[in-house]
Amino acid sequence: MKTKLLLSICLLMSITFLSKAQSDEAAVKEVIISMFDGMRTKNAEQIISAFSEDAIMQTIQNKPEGTVIGSNTVAEFANSIGSVPAETYLDERLTDFVINVDANMATAWTPYQFYVNEKFSHCGVNSFQLVKFDGQWKIVYIIDTRRKEACVE
Numbered sequence: 239m240k241t242k243l244l245l246s247i248c249l250l251m252s253i254t255f256l257s258k259a260q261s262d263e264a265a266v267k268e269v270i271i272s273m274f275d276g277m278r279t280k281n282a283e284q285i286i287s288a289f290s291e292d293a294i295m296q297t298i299q300n301k302p303e304g305t306v307i308g309s310n311t312v313a314e315f316a317n318s319i320g321s322v323p324a325e326t327y328l329d330e331r332l333t334d335f336v337i338n339v340d341a342n343m344a345t346a347w348t349p350y351q352f353y354v355n356e357k358f359s360h361c362g363v364n365s366f367q368l369v370k371f372d373g374q375w376k377i378v379y380i381i382d383t384r385r386k387e388a389c390v391e
Contacts, residue, residue: 262339269375274330282320290376298383329353342370361389
């Protein structure tokens with residue numbers, strides 16, 4: 239009888255843990271999708287709301303002199319997206335999500351293909367770091383790669 243009770247408790251704890259992990263993964267994914275939806279609609283406020291106050295944005299650039307890391311602020315990024323002409327449609331299509339969560343920290347790996355007015359522009363991978371503040375996931379760091387070929391699908 240004790241064995242059945244112990245097994246039942248272990249099973250219940252496993253289900254609870256798995257459910258919590260899946261809930262956090264879904265919430266992380268939702269924040270990232272919301273940010274890209276904001277980009278598609280050129281909604282600077284929606285973009286900014288996905289990030290923590292001191293978030294860092296970087297991109298790996300391959301230049302003739304070698305690999306360099308470019309940086310900009312979330313406000314600069316959001317303002318640049320907000321100033322894109324109305325007739326220009328930006329669409330970053332995420333092809334996969336690999337999300338890992340530990341307590342109040344999460345990481346997301348999202349290969350993507352980027353289109354401007356339905357024309358392929360470039361591809362790469364985003365690497366997101368997120369932190370849960372007061373029950374809300376926020377992006378604290380993003381770095382990405384960009385290239386025109388060898389895209390991950």
